[in-house]
Amino acid sequence: MRYSAEHKEETRTRVVAAAGQVFRKEGYGGAGIDALTKAAGVTNGAFYGHFKSKSDAFRTAVVEGLEELRQAILTLRQNQPKDWLKALAGFYLGYKRTCDLGDSCTLPSLSPDVMRADEETRRVYTVELRKLITDVAAGLPESTSAGETTAEDRAIVLLATLSGGLTLARAVSDPALSLHIAEVIERAALTAGNPSQPQGK
Numbered sequence: 209m210r211y212s213a214e215h216k217e218e219t220r221t222r223v224v225a226a227a228g229q230v231f232r233k234e235g236y237g238g239a240g241i242d243a244l245t246k247a248a249g250v251t252n253g254a255f256y257g258h259f260k261s262k263s264d265a266f267r268t269a270v271v272e273g274l275e276e277l278r279q280a281i282l283t284l285r286q287n288q289p290k291d292w293l294k295a296l297a298g299f300y301l302g303y304k305r306t307c308d309l310g311d312s313c314t315l316p317s318l319s320p321d322v323m324r325a326d327e328e329t330r331r332v333y334t335v336e337l338r339k340l341i342t343d344v345a346a347g348l349p350e351s352t353s354a355g356e357t358t359a360e361d362r363a364i365v366l367l368a369t370l371s372g373g374l375t376l377a378r379a380v381s382d383p384a385l386s387l388h389i390a391e392v393i394e395r396a397a398l399t400a401g402n403p404s405q406p407q408g409k
Contacts, residue, residue, distance in 0.1 A: 220258045223248040228269040229310035236266055236321040267329045270322060273314025274336040278343055285347045292347060293366075293401045300370050301390035301397075305377050312378070316371040341367065348401055356403070365400040369393060 226248035230239045241262055245255045259265040284292040304313050322333045345363035357365075373393030377386045 216257075219250060219254060223250060223255060223258055223265070224268055224272050227265045228273050228314070231266055231269050231321070232273075232312055232314065232317040233308075233310040236262075236318075236325070263326060263329065266318075266321070266325070267332055270314060270318050270329065271332055271336055273318060274333070274340060277313060277315060278336070278340045281340070281343055281347070285343075289347075293398060297370065297394045297397045300374060301377065301394050305374055305386065305390055309378075313371070313374065315367065316375045316378075319371070362400055362403070366397055369397045369400050373397070 223244070227239075227244050230243050230247050233239075234243065239262070241252060241255065244262070244265060245252055248255070255265075259268065281292075281296060284295050288295050300313065309317070319333075322329060325333075341360060341363045344366060345359040348359040348362055348366075350359055351357065370393065373389060373396070377389040377393070380386050380389070
């Protein structure tokens with residue numbers, strides 16, 4: 209039986225989404241092919257019809273996850289141009305801190321596995337991260353004096369602050385400490401994004 213191109217694309221999309229969830233939840237080492245195919249509801253044959261290997265699926269899941277974050281930031285910038293950064297920090301340190309690990313952000317959940325991945329995976333991660341940094345920087349105010357950091361530098365600090373803060377907040381077992389970390393990191397992220405703007409407590 210031959211499947212249409214549309215059916216194949218739908219299957220691929222489903223496999224990528226399921227793979228992303230499994231990799232974020234189990235890590236690259238903990239996610240076997242059987243777990244990936246079960247989560248996607250496909251056979252091993254269907255999986256290998258779209259991906260050459262587990263590492264190929266992981267690479268694709270990383271790219272898709274970072275692109276999802278980038279598109280979310282672009283949407284926030286378009287819909288809430290004046291306070292998109294506050295909205296991002298609130299969502300990131302709110303929902304993304306408390307949701308199921310499989311639905312968490314790719315940046316903190318998969319970056320550690322990327323560090324141990326093959327060169328091609330690290331290459332595509334680098335490409336996607338550069339895009340993310342560029343789009344975050346484009347939404348930040350430009351430096352007004354020679355001594356201030358560039359928007360790109362602040363974008364890097366912002367992403368590292370949110371990602372690292374989210375990692376700590378999700379890792380602790382105490383909900384009160386997790387919330388406290390989130391509150392501290394949100395203030396730090398807003399300051400990093402726009403250091404000249406006073407931030408409330």
